Amino acid sequence: MSARLQRLSAPAWTGLIVAGLVVPWLFPHHLTVFAFAWCMVVLALSWDICGGQMGYNSFGNIFFFGIGMYACAVVQRDLWHGVASGQAQLVLTAPQYLIGLGLGLVAGVVAAVALAFLLGSQILGMRGHYFAICTLGLGIAAGEIATGVDFIGAGSGMVTPLMPAGLPGKEIFYYAFFMLLALFALWLLSRLYAGRFGLALNAIRDNEDKAEAMGLPTVAYKTTAWAVSAALLALAGGGVGNLVGFIDPIDVAFAGASFGVWMILMAILGGKGTLWGPLIGAFLFYAAKEVTWTYFLGWQRVMLGALIVIIVVFFPEGIMGWLRERFPARFGGAPASETQEDRS
Amino acid sequence: MDNLLLLYQAPTILLQLVVDGLLVGAVFALAAYGMALVWGVMNIINVSQGEYVILGGYISYFLFRQFGLHPLLGLPIAGLALFLLGLLLYRVVIHRIVGRDMFISLLATFGISILLQQLMNELFGPDVVSVDAGMPTWYFLGNAVTVPTAKLLAFGVVLAIAALLVAGLRYSRLGQAIRATAQNARAARVLGVDTDRVYAATYALNAALCGMAGSLVVMIWVIHPFIGLTYTVRSFMIVIVAGLGNLPGVFATGLGLGALEQIAGFVLGAEFQSAFVFSLLVVILIVRNAWLRRRREYLS
16 A cells, blocks of 8 residues: 555544444434445455455355354354254343354354365365356355255244344444444454555465465465455354344345345445455445335346446446546555456 | 165166256256357356356247247247347447456356346246147156157257257358367457457357257256356356367266256255255366366366
8 A cells, every 4th residue: 555545544444433423323213224334345345355355256255154144143043042942033131142142253253264264275276267156156055055954944044033122222233233343344454455464465366376486375375365254254144144133045144146246346346456445335336226226126136237247347447446547646556456467 | 865775776766867867968068068169269258158048948938838839949039039139248248358357257247147137037027937848758667767758859959959060160161260269369360350250159159059958948847037057057067077179078078967967956855956056066176176286287
C-alpha cells in the first residue's frame, strides 16, 4: 500500500465505525438487512484472500460457510439437551445460549480450518481453472450430501435455538456480531497484507513457479491463506445460521447460488486484490440488491446472471482498479491484479 | 449398503444397470465432446454447457407438447435453435472473453448458466419433465434385463452425430479451419483464416451438440431447470480423464461414467446421485493431481 493510500485509510476506518454505530439509531427496524450487509463484507474479504491476493479463484468457498454453520448449530443443539434432541424449537437460558454460541463458533472454526488444511494440501496443488472447478464441485457436493444426512436434519433442514429472554434482541445482537466480525476481518487482513504474508501471497499470484524457485514455501502459504479464509467464513456461517433461524442445506448453508456467487462478484466489483475493494463492492452490491431485488420478483437470478456477465466482461478490475487508473497519484502504488499472467 | 449385496446376489441387476448406464453415457459423451471442442479451440471452459443441454431438452419437450412432434424430429430443430443461440451469445459475450484470463471466461459462462437456468425456470416451471417416446421395450434373460428402444435409438443417433462431426472436422473447409485454429490461432490468422468466424462457428456448433444431446436426454431420462450443472461437471470430468481432442477416449469415458453413475445411484440411493457426480469430480481432480505431482507437474 502506498503512503498516500495509507493516509486515506484512517478516515476510512473512522467513517466505517461511525456509520456502523449510527445505523442502529437511524434504522432500528431494519437491522437484519444491515447485519447482512456486514456479513457480505466478511464474505467478500474472505474470498479475496485467495481469489484476489493469491490468484486462486475459488468457486466453492461457500463450503466453509456451510461447515461453520452446521458445526455451530449442532453444538448449540446438542450441548444442553443431549445428542440430536429432535426438531423441536430449543428453549435455552441466556447463559446457556451464549456459551453454546461461543463453543459452536469455535467448533465451526476448528472444523473449517481442519478441512481447509486437509483438502487444501491436495486441492491447492491445482492451478487456475482446475482449482476453480474443483472447488465448485466441492461446494455443490457438500450441499448435496448434507441433503441426505439425517443427523443434521437432511433435506428438511435444521432449526437454531431461539434467542432467550434477558439478552438484547436477535437483530441488534447479530448486527453487533457481524459488525465486529467485519471490522475484525478488515483489521486482520490489513495486518496480514502489510507484512511478509501478503507479499508471499502476491508473489504466488504473480508467478508461483518463480516464487517456489526463490525458496518460498508456497504450499504452506497457500493452505494457511485458505485456512484464514475458511475461519472467517465459518464464523460468518455460524452467525447467519442463528440470524436466519433455519438452516436449509442448499438455500442457506451451502448456498452456492446466492452467497457463494455474491462473494466473488462483490470482490470483483470492488476490485480484487485490494484491501478496501471487497468492502466497497460488498456494500455497493448489497445496497443495489436490496433496493432492486423486490422489483424483479422471480427474475432476480436472471438479473444476477446478467450482472455477473456484465461486471466480469466489462469491469474486471473493479472500482479500486478504476480509481487506480483514473487517479494514479492518489490510489497508485502496486499495479492491479491484472498483472496476473495467463497460465494456460 | 444392502444394495451392494443385492448386486452380488443378483448379477442381472448389475447387468441392467450397466446397460442403462452405457446407453445414457453416450449422451454425456456428446456434450463432453462439445466442451472439448470449445476448450481446445478457444481455450474457454464453457460452464453453461449443461444449461444448453437442458434448453435443448425443453425445446424438444415444447415441440412435443404443442405439436406432438416426436423428440427425434425435434432433435434437429433443437440443434438449430441452440446453434443460433450459440451464435448470438458469441456475438454478445463470448467474443469479448476469448484470449483473456481463463477465470474471466469461467465466471462469465457461469453467469450465462445462472441466467439461462432461471429463464427456463420462469418459462417452463420448476417441475421434472420427460417425453414418452412411445417406443417398445425389449426384454432379455427372462425379462430380467430390459432395453428400451428409445435408449438404443438415442445411442445410435449419438454415434451418427459423432461420425458426422469427425467427418466434418476432417474434410470440410470449416472443419480444417477449426483444427488449424486449435493448433495455432496466430498462424491460422496469418494464413488467412478468419479466426473470429471460426470461434463463432465452434461455439455455436458446441451449443448445437448440447441441444441435440438434450433432445435425447428428455426422451430417455428426465430434465428440470436446475439439473444443468451436473451435465457441465460430467462433461468436464470426461474431458479431463480422456484428454482434449481424443474422440474415442471421450466416448469410452462417457460410457464408463454413465455405467458408474447408474451403479452408484443404485448402491447409495437415488438422492445421492448428484452428490456422487460432484464428489467424483473432486476425487478425480485430486487423484489426477496427486498422480501428476509424482512427476513434479501440476494440473494447469
